[in-house]
Amino acid sequence: MVDGHRTFVIVGGGLAGAKAAETLRAEGFTGRVILVGDERDHPYERPPLSKGYLQGKEARESVFVHEPSWYAQADVELHLGQTVVAVDREAKSVRLGDGTVIHYDKLLLATGAEPRRLDIPGTGLAGVHHLRRLAHADRLRQVLAALGRDNGRLVIAGAGWIGLEVAAAARGYGAEVTIIEPEPTPLHQIIGPELGQIFTELHQDHGVRFHFGARLTEITGQDGMVLAVRTDDGEEHPAHHVLAAIGAAPRTALAEAAGLALADRSHGGGIAVDAALRTSDPDIHAAGDVAAAHHPLLGSRLRVEHWANALNGGPAAARSMLGQDVSYDRVPYFFSDQYDLGLEYSGWAPPGSYDQVVLRGDAGKREFIAFWLKDRRVLAGMNVNVWDVTDPVQALIRAGSPVDPDALCDPSVPLESLTG
Incomplete structure (x- = not known):
């Protein structure tokens, strides 16, 4: 039976938030656990969105962290499709977009990140995509299948992990793919130039075209539909659809408005937390993509956007919220599948x-x-x-x-x- 005298609120319906809720119950917390997510879907994992689910190899149901019935069974109160619009630290409450005010004893911010947008003409055309949410993957999966049937062309802005994984999925459907990347190799700012050529050759072997050393300057269209993209070196590439895969930015607006300390850009931005994932307010923690944690092993502040950080960071934050001695020192880890x-x-x-x-x-x-x-x-x-x-x-x-x-x-x- 839930003890209503203590309430822990989790803001964010991703993997970090869901695993934090699971851990609170596993560790014996008997108070109210309230999870607020701004998507209508139950909490899900993001890797399948650019891998198995996007490729058509995994069912939609496979992406969810828990069966939908788990939340009621674990006495986790869900507010899906709701946005937290304000945190009142003095009153220790959050206000939802519909006006609901929820008191908290401890608060976890697991608000994640959002895709960076192309700031060029033509982004309002139909056929310009981002990939961050399940709804994005739902749409993009249909688009790639249609491009494959019709010998259609996809242009991807950015040769990072998401761009490369979507390129592999698109080629699996038979779509024509061109990747525009300002650096001289894929993953240049992630793994350096020494290994980038391996990924260039991998994708070229599967028919992907690269255009390095250039940035998109315009997406052109007709009757609201994409026709081509132009780059800053004067080139034009025909396209039916465009994917912006130029990185993600931590969703810190809620924390900033509440006056919480933020990390500087040299550490990836995000909400500054200590090794116990506590923010500058001892009753507020942060985990997952939005958290820039002081890493005991590496000796610096680090914001990591990968699956393993959400998987392990959410439980670590939950234990810290319960007063346990936590030092989050996991070695950063990620994985990728391409062809x-x-x-x-x-x-x-x-x-x-x-x-x-x-x-x-x-x-x-x-x-x-x-x-x-x-x-x-x-x-x-x-x-x-x-x-x-x-x-x-x-x-x-x-x-x-x-x-x-x-x-x-x-x-x-x-x-x-x-x-x-």
């Missing part, structure tokens, strides 16, 4: 942070592990079509000890032997 290439990436090594990249395996066959090093210490590792190595890769990152690059490259040397 017959699968990968897992652990760590954090943006360009400029490392001084060496070494490979173990055969990059030509796309079966290898890449390591990013700084002063011979492993900052990150990415296994490509090589499996069951995440634990030793993360152990190398956690150890922080100097490693012999030659031994790291040698497949005959067990990774487990290198942690010292």
